[in-house]
Amino acid sequence: MxxxxxxxxxxxxxxxxxxxxxxxxxxxxxxxxxxxxxxxxxxxxxxxxxxxxxxxxxxxxxxxxxxxxxxxxxxxxPEWRGAATSCPAHLRDEAVVVAFLRDPPDPARVAALRGRDVTPERWEVVGQQLYQTVPQGVRNLRLSAGVIERALGVGVTVRNERTVGAVAAMLDT
Missing domain, CATH: 3.30.70.1280 (SP0830-like domains)
Known part of the structure; x- marks a missing residue:
């Protein structure tokens, strides 16, 4: 595998x-x-x-x-390919990063995170990924990897769309 x-x-x-x-x-x-x-x-x-x-x-x-x-x-x-193609359509009008969650998030913690105002950023959890817009650049994220990690209680590592796509392409060669 x-x-x-x-x-x-x-x-x-x-x-x-x-x-x-x-x-x-x-x-x-x-x-x-x-x-x-x-x-x-x-x-x-x-x-x-x-x-x-x-x-x-x-x-x-x-x-x-x-x-x-x-x-x-x-x-x-297969999970990686799914992550590479599962960004919600309503986020695709801007640059997006993918926060890969080490473990499945607790739905109650995801709901609590929704209560945070991280405007102008927008985000969505799909499976074990959190897709997030980066309107002011990665260095200025209000919903940083550390914030996500603390809020969801799971380890997080973030990759940009280009890296996610390149790794997906690498799997096919």
């Missing part, structure tokens, strides 16, 4: 560096096949047997190799 692994908060400055060549070597060393990465933000695709412990194995190996915890969000190739 093909999986996509998203590393949270790596290569965002001088700290938490995870070179993609090192990531590919690490994943290959774990016995994963056909390992590929996309840009420096911690996106990897690979073949592996389905295993409920896979995320934990990846996180343990990353922490051992790089010396700091690296949360990982996993999606299967």
């Amino acid at each position: 093909i999986f996509v692994a998203l590393l949270h908060a790596v290569n965002l400055g001088a700290r938490r560096k995870v070179p993609m060549a090192d990531l590919r070597a690490l994943l290959t060393g774990l016995g994963l096949a056909d390992v590929r990465t996309y840009i420096q933000s911690g996106n990897a695709a690979f073949r592996a047997e389905p295993d409920p412990a896979l995320r934990g194995r990846l996180e343990a190996a990353l922490a051992a190799r790089f010396g700091f915890p690296v949360p990982v969000t996993l999606r299967t190739a």
Whole structure:
């Protein structure tokens, strides 16, 4: 089965560096096949047997190799393709980012988040993704990854539409 692994908060400055060549070597060393990465933000695709412990194995190996915890969000190739095509139509008139949620969100917490005023941003949760408009740019988000994480109580990592589409295309090659 093909999986996509998203590393949270790596290569965002001088700290938490995870070179993609090192990531590919690490994943290959774990016995994963056909390992590929996309840009420096911690996106990897690979073949592996389905295993409920896979995320934990990846996180343990990353922490051992790089010396700091690296949360990982996993999606299967069909889940990723679905995420790449499931942005609600009413958000498509602006640039959108996708917040990938590590675990399913509690509907009550999603409802509570709806009570926050994050205007001019608009957002929608679809499955384990939160699609969000970025009218004032990613650096000025009122509904940042940290806010989403605290409000929903699940780990979050964000990718822009271009990255989501490029990784989806990579799965087909």
